[in-house]
Amino acid sequence: MRTQENMPVARGSNGGHASPIGMLQTRIDRMFDDFTRGFGMMDAAWDNAGSLGLWSDSGVLMPSLDMHETDKEMVLTIELPGVDEKDIEVAAKDQTIIVSGEKRSEFESRQGDGYRSERAYGHFARSVNLPFAVDASKVKARCDRGVLTLTIPKPAEAMQQVRKIPITH
Template identity: 45%
Template structure:
């Protein structure tokens, strides 16, 4: 009879290849990103190596920036025999909620060296207007 502890150690190793596959797939479906702020703007950077600019769609709606796109696979050449490929292809999407002082109308984006940089200016508050207050005679 097989002891329970022996079975427990067997099952994780059986599923290990599938676990790493799922992790790698999840990594691509949610590209690595970072967000920072400066005095004048919010900056979001997303790693999109191998993604063409025309395959990226950026929208801003109701305080949320959404980036959707697809990394397309290269065409296979006739006569090539593939033994393995660790490269991932497919669609991805990321959404980022903007702070209240973000100026949604002035969002800009640039794709350079496989990194998409989205810059969202901050709305600069208007300085309070000076108003002379009249004193009523009483």
């Protein structure tokens, strides 16, 4: 019959880990904590703005989107949760559709006698290159419950049938 006895983990005299690797881990943890101290104040703004999608390298929010194509049109569906329709701008230039605007959100919290109010503002922009020139006067834009749908008709030359090319051996 085997018995097992649990032993406590050995600690060094400084209260930290006894091994050099453990001490290194403790130092790295402290450095990371020092580096990130103060970011907590931005959590609500970051989370609210981040609900739009991805951050670009320049720090501008890029909303998530889906794109599908039919025989006659391209349809873009862009998620803009919490963005008021009046804060959205849609533009077309050559073969590019550009969606931009501002997300404004407010957060209010009351706990006992305490009161906290946070406002997050964030600029967003997303551009999509299409395989044809866009006629801005024919683009339809509809916003419903935080989802912007753009219907972009294809010009006649873009609607031509795709022809299969046989592959020879």
